[in-house]
Amino acid sequence: MNPPPAVTPAGAAAPAATPDSQAAHAARADHHAARRARGPDMGVRAELARAALVAAKDLRIEMRSLDNVPAMFFFALLVLVILSFGFDFSTAKFSDVGAGVLWVAFVFPAVLSFGHAFALERDGECLSGLRLTPADAGTLYLGKLAANIVFMLAMEAAILPLSAVLFGYDLAPVLAPLAFVIAVHSVGFCAVGTLFGAMTARTRRGDVLLPILLFSVSVPLMLAAVRTTSAVLNGGGLWDGLTKTWLVMTCLFDLVFTTAAWLSFQYLLEE
């Protein structure tokens, strides 16, 4: 059903799948020793290359099956349509309420995508296969994160011009700052979403738990996203007073949570 992971295990010892944490510790030590024995496979470049491989695997699966991004696109479109029923856009200006509408349309499909990213692995027992690879848990996280970012940006790139048509606002003059704002906030959202997506893939009612956890923690990001998008839609620049403050906070958020998730991902993958 799912194609096997593109990264082949390179002879590393499979970590023992017992619940005994001592055995798991020993297995991990074996794993690391085997990695060291193989020689200079370490280093940041090698890890990043492995992350890229993980990401490429997910992207390739998506390109063959077209499971994820089209569904995200249509869901986002639906959200735009439904929200346009809620607000009277004949009288309301898009630049006033548009930021909120856009972000709701971006964020809800993204949540589905995060759940999908790890459901994929669970179905084919691919997670065990991935754990057999020399890749670090953190590397796996980065790979998944990269793929999620690509999916989310792809959906947003399709929706944005469509929203300009539907809501009749002029996209061209604000495109560059808008694209930047959307991208930088999407990265943060994906960072948290990939972490929680991995967690909730293994819980009951994970599909409901994911948005609960994700939206609570992402509140600052959402506030920043809506505020900066609104400012940009109204013709403001990226370096204007408060917008700059928001963007600095977003970059901080992105950094802190990507790092935290990268460091803690190993604790999520243990058997």
Next chain:
Amino acid sequence: MEKHFPYLFWAYNIIWILIAGYLLWLGARQRRVRRDLEALRSSLGDDRNPDPGR
């Protein structure tokens, strides 16, 4: 007295109610655990096989 007394009254009561509620719930859990532990202990005691918990 104070025209906003009802608000004051209920605000303080909420605090007691929440704390008391939580303590009662803890008490119920404790009773349940002790009961289950006793039951388990007696059934395991039949085997003469004490199990070190840690």
Next chain:
Amino acid sequence: MSLPGPARADRPGWLAAAQMLLPLIAGGMAIATLYGAFFYAAREKTMGDVQRIFYFHAPAGIMCFLAFFVTFLASIAYLRTRRRIWDIVGHSSVEAGMLLTSIVLLTGPFWARPVWGTWWTWEARLVWTLVLWMIYAGYLLLRRYTDDPDQQARFAAVMGIVGFLDVPIVYYSVHWWRGHHPLVLKVSGGGGLEPTMRIVFLGGIITYLFLYMALMALRVPLGRMEDDLRRLEASSRARARGRRDMARVT
């Protein structure tokens, strides 16, 4: 640790003492603060007596922050040492913290309604408390919905860390969002609390501090008992299964 006997007997002495003393001190401080709130602290000029809710409302907000910080530390400790006690401490502290946060969220509207004319307002401090509540409600839900106990502990630890890292960011973002919010706490005169008010406020903080410690002294041993029970049940089930399999073979 051997089979737990009748629970009271194998509590260490200091714990038994703590379980009696801490609630008593908390209760005593509560009464003292209550007295102070109504009879000692000055009457607020603009809001009147309704403002006296403040002495049990604001300190709860400060204490809940402490509770979640304890969870943050306990979560890190658990991931590094994998000792069950840290997981239990983290869980217990979230429960206590949620109780305190709920107190803040529920008493606030009773203060807001007479003073501002509305039960709720999207004012920075209230929103921050609400988001805090939601994050840690998520923590408790995550625990409830994760079946494997080891996984539960690990996931909860990650959530405890990530959630707390979020707290300052939420604080600042919500305050920037709202611009300059009306100073809710500074009441009399130009700004800052009047001395009598400050003393009672301090009393409120000490009350909640002892309440938190009392709750932990009660909740953590309970957590250990439940953990022992679960472990015993698992091993007794395993033993029963072993006997069944043996019976089938022989």
